[in-house]
Amino acid sequence: MTWRQATREELYTYYAEEFPRYVDRLPEFITADGPKEYALSFRDPHPVRTENAPDKNFIRRGTWQTDASGNRATAEFSTFEDVLEFIRHPARNDPLGWSPFALADPAVLEQPDPRPDAVYYALDHWDRPWILLVDIDAKEIAWERAAGDVSEAGDNQTKGTLLEASGIIDSAPTGYPYAFEDVNRAIEYGFEVRDIFTEEFNAEETMVVYSGQGVHVYLLDTDPAHRYDEQSREVLNDLLLKTYDIPIDPVVTADRRRVARLPYSLHADVCRIVQPIESPEFDVRSATPEVISG
């Protein structure tokens, strides 16, 4: 199995044909006006309407216009179909269309219609508490493994030379800074975290999402006992890292402004569908979109 980047056409086809079939499977808190923002990233920076403003390769868009006090005033998307249209044709459907900082009008450009390399939603939410997500990345696992494998090779090596020296760059998927075994290990860690959430933190609603190069583990209970603010999440981070020895990215969990990859969106760097998974035995090959496998 080799991995490669999705082409512009594959991205368009995926969001036009395959993604709509998964919309019904989205977690219920992901609606047109639930998360406070949706966000897109582009492979090539896209111009905005104001001439001197820099081109954008990442945009965030609020789901609501707010008044001066930050309260919801007007919804930007009426239905999830509107969100979908924004994902398919961001420049044509930019909710910031009235603003000089909206994406530039497709009609005036040679590359008129940017395709999203990745689709995200905000963890901060209008209708429920800020979503708790733990990020486990295969890159970090590979890097730790490389540092352990070649620790006797001497100090002062860069990440790149260490990954090369350990053979990780050359092992499948070739050219990526991790091996498949690191992705599989990340998935195993994800289910370990889910068990910890369930057994030690009394969580009833959890979810493990394959993120393309690792996993996201969710704790979704909304009762007061699970309303962890930033300080409680820092404690959770420290416990996961130190007491349970799980290589999480601690910044993500405690940062309210974070966005997460939208389930069933495409991780374009590896052509895999981001998706909730049920078992540590999950085979990443099964996450190949039809547009690639077909």
Place this chain on the structure above:
Amino acid sequence: MKSRNARDDEDVAYRIAALPTEYRESHINQLFTRGYNRYIVDGEGQPTALVNDIERFGKAALKEQVRSDAAEEPFVDEPGTLAVLATLSAVCVKAHPKFEHTSPRNIQVLYDIRELYVNNLASLISSYGEWSLQQDIAEVLYSKQPSEDGPHPGRVCTGITELAEFGDGLYLEIPMASASRNCLVRAAAESANDGGETREILTRVKNNHLYVPVGDFDSKYRDYAKEAFKKLLVVQEGGLSEDQLTWLTTNESAITEQIDRFVETGHHERIWRNWEPGERLIRVLRRALRDARDDVVQQGEFHTAKELYRAVDAYDAQDDWESSVTDWISSPSGLAKSLTDHESHSAVTIDRDDRVNTYCIGRSGTSSEQIEVTHIEDVFELPCMANMEARLHEKKPVRKDLYNFARMVMWLPQYRESSLDEIVTDLKDLFSRWPWYDEHETEYQVRYEFSNTIGGDTPLPMNCDNDDLQRYCIGQDQCPYSIWGSLPFPDKMYEQVDRGSTDTTEQF
């Protein structure tokens, strides 16, 4: 409904004494009123009793053993009285002429008074038996900063409990939604430079709660108590009129005299925190070299700064002032610089002949001069014993003078195998030189001391750090002798010292 008041409600008194920063000045004054009321009998004030107790508290605070014992067994049995005695002792200390130009934060005696207050309060609280009080304190110690999500729901500390699966000991129960990093207790540092983030977390998790070892509560409370005692002291000082302050400092003499004695006998570390830095450095180095587990470093020999630093890094500081020195020495190069700065100190010699500088830390003056003891009178060659001998011609002894003296004699080689009757006869003969001598009393005292053991061990003879000796000491820096170094005590005595039963004669 009338609100509850510390004057007549013990529970409120405990809460204010423990958490004064959470209460208004008027509430703290009610706590003091409760304390003062103890000195009113049948409507009459008992100022002499109050001054006596202030003196007793202030002097006791100077004794390390008393301070630490108070954590187990309260020295004062009531929170209002404790607050009054501790703050008024501190007021007396601050009024001492020697401290006229000294910032309170540099007066060691105030730290000692605070420590006695905190330890005393801790043992009172634990015997008070109201877990809700500890919970209230934990509520303050473990509360987190206000966050974007507003106040956390419910209590910070929902219980204090034992959990068999976590091993022995009590744990504070804190819901995850109320938790902050403040609740993460880490294993002890292995060295002074261990920042802490990587150390093992001792806080446990179960049922969506954190379980914080209760020992952390104690150490956090000690930190909190710095602010707490300051607040009590400020309120007390603010409430005293000029006349009351004058009355207090005129009538109090024991604390002042004890401080004077420390000044006269060169015990700077007992009264100031910032006393001469060179001397502090040398004292810590000597103790670190003495305690070094390997035989690599020794007093009187030349060593690299790295070797000396290793000994200091491994040294377990005994006092605040020692910790401030060891904390300040953060690297071999820092130590080398400090030694160079204090090269003029008589104990420091630097050898610059070699490629790497080496440093020699000498003994205090020469090593202790030896005293040959053929008769008990030979002990009076020690300047402190000579001072005691002279004073006892003028004044009756305090009991411990005689206990201490008898114990010292019993350890001398010629008396180790003697019968009790022989010792009694010789000591009676010796004591009879003093005008207050009473044969029966001396006989009783010596026999009592002979029968006294501490955990099965014979009590050690007093050493130079014994608090009761301070009244006779000429200053350890000036004295060519040391009691344990100059008298011919048997090896068995030093073995007992090594087993860690030091200072056992120092019972309060």
